Amino acid sequence: MMPAGSQQERLLTLLRVGSIFAPEPLEATDILIADGRIAALGRDIDIPAGWPLQVVEARHLIAVPAFIDQHVHVTGGGGEGGCGTRCPEITAYEIASMGIGTVVGVLGTDSISRSPADLLAKVRGLKAEGMSAYMYTGAYRVPPPTLTGDLQRDLAWIPEIIGLGEIAISDHRSSQPRQDEIERIVSDTRIGAMLAGKRGICHFHLGDGKRGLEPLRRLLSETEIPADQVIPTHVNRHTALLEEAADYALAFNASVDVTAFEDAGDGLSSFDAVSRLLERGVLSERITMSSDCNGSLPEFDTQGAYLGMKVARNTTLIADWQRIVREGVLPLELALGLISTSVARVLGLHDKKGRLAIGFDADVALLNSELQPQQTFVAGNCIFDVSSG
Template sequence: MHAPTPPLLFLRDAELFDPQARGRKDLLIADARVAAIVEPGELDAQLSGLGSALVETVELDGALVTPGLVDAHVHVTGGGGEGGYTSRVPSLTLTELSAAGVTSVVGLLGTDATTRTMRELVARTLALREEGLSAWCWTGNYEVPVKTLTGSVRDDMAFVDPIIGVGELAISDHRSSQPSFDEFLRVASDVHVGGMISGKAGVLHLHLGDGARGLELVRRALDETELPARVFHPTHLNRRRELFAEACTLAGERGERAPVMDVTAFPADDVGDGLSAAEAIAAWLGAGLDPARLTCSSDGGGCMPHFGDDGQLSHYGVGQSATLLETLRALTGEFGRGLAEVLPMFTANVAQQLRLRGKGRVAVGADADLLVLRGAQDLELDAVLARGQWMVRAGTVLRRGPFEGP
């Protein structure tokens, strides 16, 4: 039998990024939240007399502490299905997220909402909450009309707790429903008003394909309607260099009135003719564009088909949330960017765009979703706390899903 977990967790001598660099700090965790952030040694006297039954003290010796990663685009029930029934990716496990440093996740459906359903997606989202993560989901998939749980986008958002918007609605893609401009606006307006009614994000998370129309529907919506730019959250913008250039141009032209853009941390062997997420983020910053208007997601659980020289399908890969940390390492290493400069794109920017309160930052009163990283360049994942509970510690997974084995 395990000893009971002390009610207080005291992290001593952390190099804190909240996500901005705050220097050496001590952190006190209580009731799944950050209770105090103080100068080193400031709480030692108050806590020393409480004993190990009340306080667990962890010496970090200058290890980096950051917010847990917020991944806004994960096929938690599995993606794929475009190559027949055997191409359906299995449902993701808890540790495929937690062991990658993801403490908050937003699940979605992709091409297939025929053999996959919103019921299945909501159920898996709630299961991830039970397993210890913070989880939400988008309603719908690539299709128009939107396939919802209740029959209405607004009802889904108002009455189904995890649902925060619509996604991933596909545009400029041969697999989309080829929505007209009016159909596109109807979905966007339902999302916007649904967000107002429910107090949720009210975001339309958009899958961008390889089509030449690119961001045309988004640009027209910004030019011709009253819908605020924050409603639109286009993703996969680094899949083609021309598409990413178009996104950069739109962001530069509109400044604070531009949508928040999202790039995808594709696996290294799946970048193709596009840019890696690290290349895209470095290019965005190099162009002087607003770093607060860019996010990065993983497409975890998404099917990544690979083709041989003859053009025939050779094998399948699967998107992994682990590519988020890989992207951070590339940015701070190969591209020479400071951690505080790029970390918000994986944490605070995402939480801000999706109105995930208490997420994406290390602050008093915020949820205790924390990563412990070793080495300013290596960013080796040492520990993960999700809602104040150890998921990973000293590099060892402590909590697994019920079907992952011991």
């Protein structure tokens, strides 16, 4: 791993690998990187003598687009059981070691002791360490907390903010927003994002409440808001909710996000959830996976009283994704959409991330035959190398 600002990061970098999935398989086995972007793809690329070139020999590894995790509590989540239950921040090493090159930071239940300002500072800190990092403005509650006092201004003036989230619905921890309040914040997010040339998605946390996806179904049925503006997450919280999510995705041609729960409990693992959605006829490009990393996994009794919690990790995300490929649920080129290509499209980053193509950000994960990340490059810089661990 090389420090940002070093002399090495200004060199041309040539990755020589065994195979490339971009996500589709390519005949190329070389990736030339210049100025943080992919400059060329080919075989046995010849670089003139004397050029400032760093060669990475990785003929035994598979190159894929670095993964994108759209739901990470980078400042830590939790707090439902008091200040002693706040989750820790995540480190750049923890992120990159899973082949993840881009994260989107979220707040959660606690937007009192943590704030959008804290989140922005952490996102910028991760960027300084070489990660690609973004954030949502807002938190569980409505009206959502913001940096500028206005959703539209947050989206328009702060580059790192790419949407609103995670807004909690159908959950006893939510602020129980009315339908008109949901419509207003989604509309404000859309307009602010348009002014900034962003997608401006609204990332909705789904609890296990009886209303399920009804607020979002009404939003898309009763307004002019397009389906790609809204992303429900945690839809595998329980079986009935996942079935409803399948109906929702099919009815509106919408995307849904499943969470890689470390302990699914009454819910479904992300492996089982993806498998079931595909069986229901949901297209793979309409399904994404995220980790909820460093968020809390609280337990409550039937009256809503706090019982205890665990801290989510991102290891389950990669393990479940690997299982999807190994067990033939999806071939590698389609499975990459779940944590890279389709995520980039959902977030509005598809013009620079989620593919290995000329002109795209040089965000590359090198995987071994077991699909385990061995090196992670972001903007051409190696920010994780298992051999230096």
